[in-house]
Amino acid sequence: MKVGEAARHNPDLRSYHEAMPDPLDWLNDALADLDERTLRRTRAARQSPQRGDHLVIDGQSLINFGSNDYLGLASDPRIIAAAHGAIDELGWGAGASPLVTGRSQLHAALERELAGFEAAEAALLFPTGYAANVGAVTSLVGKGDAVYSDALNHASLIDGCRLSGATVHVYPNDHAAGSRQNDLERLEVLLREGGRFRRKLIVTDSIFSMHGTYAPLCGLTHLAGKYGAMLMVDEAHATGVVGETGRGICESSCDDGITLRVGTLSKALGGMGGFVAGSQKLIDWLANRARPYIFSTSAPAAVAAAGLAALKIIRDEPERRVSVEAKAIELRRQLVVKGVIRPTSSSHIIPVILGQPARALAAAAELRRRGFFVPAIRPPSVPEGESLLRISVTALHTNQQIDDLVAALCDVAR
Numbered sequence: 001m002k003v004g005e006a007a008r009h010n011p012d013l014r015s016y017h018e019a020m021p022d023p024l025d026w027l028n029d030a031l032a033d034l035d036e037r038t039l040r041r042t043r044a045a046r047q048s049p050q051r052g053d054h055l056v057i058d059g060q061s062l063i064n065f066g067s068n069d070y071l072g073l074a075s076d077p078r079i080i081a082a083a084h085g086a087i088d089e090l091g092w093g094a095g096a097s098p099l100v101t102g103r104s105q106l107h108a109a110l111e112r113e114l115a116g117f118e119a120a121e122a123a124l125l126f127p128t129g130y131a132a133n134v135g136a137v138t139s140l141v142g143k144g145d146a147v148y149s150d151a152l153n154h155a156s157l158i159d160g161c162r163l164s165g166a167t168v169h170v171y172p173n174d175h176a177a178g179s180r181q182n183d184l185e186r187l188e189v190l191l192r193e194g195g196r197f198r199r200k201l202i203v204t205d206s207i208f209s210m211h212g213t214y215a216p217l218c219g220l221t222h223l224a225g226k227y228g229a230m231l232m233v234d235e236a237h238a239t240g241v242v243g244e245t246g247r248g249i250c251e252s253s254c255d256d257g258i259t260l261r262v263g264t265l266s267k268a269l270g271g272m273g274g275f276v277a278g279s280q281k282l283i284d285w286l287a288n289r290a291r292p293y294i295f296s297t298s299a300p301a302a303v304a305a306a307g308l309a310a311l312k313i314i315r316d317e318p319e320r321r322v323s324v325e326a327k328a329i330e331l332r333r334q335l336v337v338k339g340v341i342r343p344t345s346s347s348h349i350i351p352v353i354l355g356q357p358a359r360a361l362a363a364a365a366e367l368r369r370r371g372f373f374v375p376a377i378r379p380p381s382v383p384e385g386e387s388l389l390r391i392s393v394t395a396l397h398t399n400q401q402i403d404d405l406v407a408a409l410c411d412v413a414r
């Protein structure tokens with residue numbers, strides 16, 4: 001309730017409330033500080049379906065380069081029909097957490113399918129990828145343990161590390177370097193010095209969500225094996241997009257030696273939800289320990305039905321993955337040739353690093369004036385001094401749209 005609202009209805013309270021300091025007075029300064037540093041966020045309200053290539057905001061129709069709908073599934077009619085069917089059959093709300101009555105047969109079927117897709121013994125479905133990461137890290141390590149976290153990891157992994165109570169070691173990520181050899185050497189030093197810890201866990205994004213670079217999975221599996229550490233890989237931006245069958249970057253590099261993988265249904269799968277895949281005993285443990293799993297209501301069964309339909313499309317239509325990769329290679333090639341980016345990113349997420357937040361915001365505004373939506377990413381989503389334009393390439397973009405974006409970026413971001 002707004003401060004003073006009760007007083008409006010009761011004149012006796014009015015002078016009392018007028019004399020009271022507003023306990024949120026500090027927010028005036030805090031928000032002004034965000035304004036001053038060009039870090040205040042505004043929130044747009046999209047007026048069109050989410051599509052990997054197009055959207056409408058504030059009545060303006062824009063070419064969308066700011067979507068994680070990499071395969072163009074968020075508005076796929078087959079997925080929409082699957083969700084409708086589940087609503088008709090099982091209703092809308094799940095009504096309870098999964099260990100009570102929230103888990104429907106569709107949630108169970110999706111977990112089985114996800115395990116198959118991931119070539120794992122079992123999988124556990126969470127309401128979001130964020131919840132999956134927080135739930136997994138906090139279930140695997142605690143006080144007396146050590147967790148080793150890449151400096152560019154996603155906020156949900158960072159929060160899981162902090163909440164776990166384990167000692168957190170952040171190892172560097174020199175994303176501009178040609179190789180991650182120095183970073184791995186630093187990690188090895190930390191692991192070697194960690195003999196006093198009971199358990200060790202290494203956590204990493206597989207594709208770093210703002211920089212688009214790949215984690216050095218083979219180096220990490222090697223170190224995990226050598227020092228007896230668990231290895232957790234978050235494939236949020238790779239699930240469905242990368243790898244022969246879409247399992248992620250682990251599929252084409254070092255899959256063995258990864259203890260657990262996290263994926264999301266919210267990006268390339270075009271829906272909502274997160275999951276952990278791993279051995280049966282690991283999943284049994286998480287179902288008993290992961291607090292975001294146990295203490296949160298299950299997603300509606302329709303969300304699970306949509307996930308099942310998306311998995312089927314990913315299995316049946318590998319050409320979508322091939323198309324994303326080809327378009328990303330072409331866009332990166334053009335941007336490197338034109339001197340807009342250096343050849344460091346390697347995926348369908350292409351950052352144009354501009355430095356100060358004001359510069360990134362101005363570039364995004366100018367692109368928007370020219371009909372492109374490309375988000376400006378500022379701290380704390382990226383380190384200080386690395387504000388950037390984050391371009392996401394999807395299967396729906398046309399070659400013409402890509403050429404037009406390059407032409408605009410040459411004016412705006414060079």
Ligand SMILES: *Cc1c(COP(=O)(O)O)cnc(C)c1O
Binds near residue numbers: 128236
């Ligand atoms: C988006 C993202 C998540 C969170 O997934 P949601 O399903 O959106 O909650 C986790 N990890 C990484 C690397 C991400 O980019």
